[in-house]
Amino acid sequence: MAIVLDLLVQIGQMVLVLALAPLFTGYVRKVKAHLLRREGPPLVQPYREMLRLLRKDVVLAHTASWVFRVAPYLIFATTWVAASLIPTFATGLIFSYAADVIAIVALLGSARFMLALAGLDVGTSFGGIGSSREMLIASLAEPAMLMVVFTLSLLAGSTQLSSIAASMQGPDVGLRFSLALALIGLIMVAIAENARIPVDNPATHLELTMVHEAMILEYSGRHLALIEAAASLKLLLYVSVIVCVFFPWGIAVSGQGLVAFVGGVGVYVVKLAAGGFVLAVFETAIAKMRVFRVPDFLGAALMLGFLGALLLFVTMAR
Amino acid sequence: MDPLALDVAHLFAGGLVLVSFMLLYQDRMTGLVNNFALHALVVSLSVAWQAHIQHAPHLYITAAIALVVKAIVIPLALHRIIVQLGIHRTIETVVGVGQTMLAGIGLVALSIMVMLPITAKAGTLTQQDLAFALSVLLLGLLMMISRRNAVSQVIGFMSIENGLILAATGAKGMPLVVEISVAFSILIALIVIGVFLFRIRERFDTVDIHALHQYRGEQP
Numbered sequence: 001m002a003i004v005l006d007l008l009v010q011i012g013q014m015v016l017v018l019a020l021a022p023l024f025t026g027y028v029r030k031v032k033a034h035l036l037r038r039e040g041p042p043l044v045q046p047y048r049e050m051l052r053l054l055r056k057d058v059v060l061a062h063t064a065s066w067v068f069r070v071a072p073y074l075i076f077a078t079t080w081v082a083a084s085l086i087p088t089f090a091t092g093l094i095f096s097y098a099a100d101v102i103a104i105v106a107l108l109g110s111a112r113f114m115l116a117l118a119g120l121d122v123g124t125s126f127g128g129i130g131s132s133r134e135m136l137i138a139s140l141a142e143p144a145m146l147m148v149v150f151t152l153s154l155l156a157g158s159t160q161l162s163s164i165a166a167s168m169q170g171p172d173v174g175l176r177f178s179l180a181l182a183l184i185g186l187i188m189v190a191i192a193e194n195a196r197i198p199v200d201n202p203a204t205h206l207e208l209t210m211v212h213e214a215m216i217l218e219y220s221g222r223h224l225a226l227i228e229a230a231a232s233l234k235l236l237l238y239v240s241v242i243v244c245v246f247f248p249w250g251i252a253v254s255g256q257g258l259v260a261f262v263g264g265v266g267v268y269v270v271k272l273a274a275g276g277f278v279l280a281v282f283e284t285a286i287a288k289m290r291v292f293r294v295p296d297f298l299g300a301a302l303m304l305g306f307l308g309a310l311l312l313f314v315t316m317a318r
Numbered sequence: 319m320d321p322l323a324l325d326v327a328h329l330f331a332g333g334l335v336l337v338s339f340m341l342l343y344q345d346r347m348t349g350l351v352n353n354f355a356l357h358a359l360v361v362s363l364s365v366a367w368q369a370h371i372q373h374a375p376h377l378y379i380t381a382a383i384a385l386v387v388k389a390i391v392i393p394l395a396l397h398r399i400i401v402q403l404g405i406h407r408t409i410e411t412v413v414g415v416g417q418t419m420l421a422g423i424g425l426v427a428l429s430i431m432v433m434l435p436i437t438a439k440a441g442t443l444t445q446q447d448l449a450f451a452l453s454v455l456l457l458g459l460l461m462m463i464s465r466r467n468a469v470s471q472v473i474g475f476m477s478i479e480n481g482l483i484l485a486a487t488g489a490k491g492m493p494l495v496v497e498i499s500v501a502f503s504i505l506i507a508l509i510v511i512g513v514f515l516f517r518i519r520e521r522f523d524t525v526d527i528h529a530l531h532q533y534r535g536e537q538p
Contacts, residue, residue, distance in 0.1 A: 174321055174322060177328055302419075311328075
C-alpha cells in the first residue's frame with residue numbers, strides 16, 4: 001500500500017511539472033509585458049497555443065527523414081523525465097534514487113543532441129546554423145554546469161539532488177563563498193541553455209542571431225507542440241534545480257503525509273513565481289549580446305564553477 | 319575560532335580572487351578603474367574583518383589606509399589620467415579572454431596546491447589568506463603580461479600590492495611603519511607612473527607598450 005502511495009505522489013509530481021511548465025512560461029511573458037507597460041497575453045496562452053498546434057496537421061519537408069519525425073517525441077520524453085526527477089515540492093520521492101544531477105545533465109544533453117540532429121536533418125541552411133550555434137553554446141555550458149555540480153556535490157557529499165537539498169538545509173553549511181559562485185554560474189548556464197535574452201531571444205523568429213528558434217523552424221503541428229512543451233519544461237527544470245538546491249526551505253520530506261505535500265506544493269509555486277519575476281526583470285533590463293560574445297559569457301560561467309570548486313578545497317583543508 | 323567568522327573571512331578573501339578575475343575580464347578603461355576600486359574596497363573589508371576576529375587593532379589602520387589610498391585616491395587619479403590621455407572610451411583589445419581566464423584558473427589552482435601543504439602547520443586563517451594572496455599576486459602578474467595598454471598594466475601592478483596586504487594580514491600583520499611606508503611608496507609610484515604615461519604618450523602618440531618593443535629593436 002505504501003508503495004502505491006509513493007508511486008501516486010511521484011506521478012503527481014510528474015503531472016505537476018507538466019501542468020505548471022506552460023503556465024510558468026506564460027507568467028514570465030506576462031510579467032515582461034507588464035514591465036514594458038503592455039497588457040500581454042493571458043496566462044493560459046501557452047496552453048491554448050499547444051492545443052491549437054495539436055489540432056493542426058503536420059507538414060513535413062520532402063527531405064525529412066525518420067530522425068526528423070522521431071526527434072520531438074524523444075526530446076519531450078527525455079526533458080519530461082529529467083524535470084520529474086527534480087525534487088520540486090518534496091525530497092526523497094520513490095524515484096529520487098535516480099535523481100542524480102549528472103544523470104539529469106546527461107538527459108538534457110541527449111535532448112539537445114536530438115534537437116541539433118533534427119535541425120540538420122531537413123537540410124535548410126538556417127537549421128544548420130541553429131544547430132552549430134547550439135552545439136557551440138552546449139560545449140561551454142555543459143562543462144560549466146558540471147563544474148557547478150561538482151562544487152555542490154563536494155559540499156553535500158552526494159550527487160543526488162534529494163541529499164544535496166537536505167544537506168543545504170542542514171546547520172553545518174554556514175556561509176559559503178563557493179555556493180554564491182556556483183549559484184551565479186548556474187544562473188548563467190540556465191540563461192544560455194534556455195535561450196533567454198542576453199544569449200538568445202525567445203520571443204522572435206526574425207533575428208539572424210537566434211539559435212533555438214532556427215533549429216525548430218521546419219516543425220509544425222503536434223511536433224512543434226511537443227518541442228514547445230519540452231522547451232517550457234526545460235525552463236521550469238532549471239528554475240526548479242536552482243530553487244531546490246539553493247533555496248530548499250519549506251520543501252516537504254517524503255513520509256510526512258498529505259498536508260506536508262500540499263504545503264510543499266504551495267511553497268514551490270511561490271518560489272517559482274519569485275524566480276520567474278526575477279528572470280523577467282533581468283531580461284527586461286539587459287540587452288541581447290552578439291552571438292560571438294556568448295563564448296565569453298559562458299567562459300565566465302565556467303570560470304565561476306572552477307573557482308567555486310577550487311576555493312572549496314581551501315576551506316575543506318581545515 | 320567561530321566557524322561563521324572564518325566563513326566571512328573566506329568570503330572576503332575569495333571575493334578578492336573573484337574581483338581579480340573581473341579585472342582580467344574587463345576591457346573598458348573606466349570599468350577597469352572602477353573594478354580596481356572594488357578590489358581595494360574588498361581588500362580593506364577583508365583586513366578590517368580579520369582585525370576584528372584576530373583582535374589586532376593596528377590592522378584597522380591598514381584597512382583604513384587601503385580604503386583611503388587605494389579605493390578612493392588612486393582610482394580618482396587614474397580616472398583623471400585616463401581622461402587626460404583621451405583613452406576613457408577605449409575598448410582594449412584583450413588577446414584571448416578565454417585563454418587568459420584558463421591560465422588564471424591554472425594559477426589559482428597552482429597557488430592553492432602550493433600553499434596548502436607548506437602552511438599546513440599554521441592556523442586556518444593564515445593558510446587561506448596566504449593561498450588567496452598568492453593567487454591574487456599571480457593574477458596581477460598575469461594581467462601585467464597579458465595587457466598591452468600601459469594603464470591596465472599599472473592597475474595589474476597595484477592589484478599585486480593588494481595581494482601583498484592580504485598576505486601580510488594573514489601572517490599576523492607587518493609592523494605599522496612598514497605598512498605606512500608601503501602605502502606612501504605606492505602613491506609615489508603612482509605619481510612616477512603617471513609622469514611616465516604622459517612621457518610615453520608624448521613620444522609615441524600612444525600608450526600601447528608594443529610601440530616600445532619596436533623602439534627597442536625587438537621583433538614586432
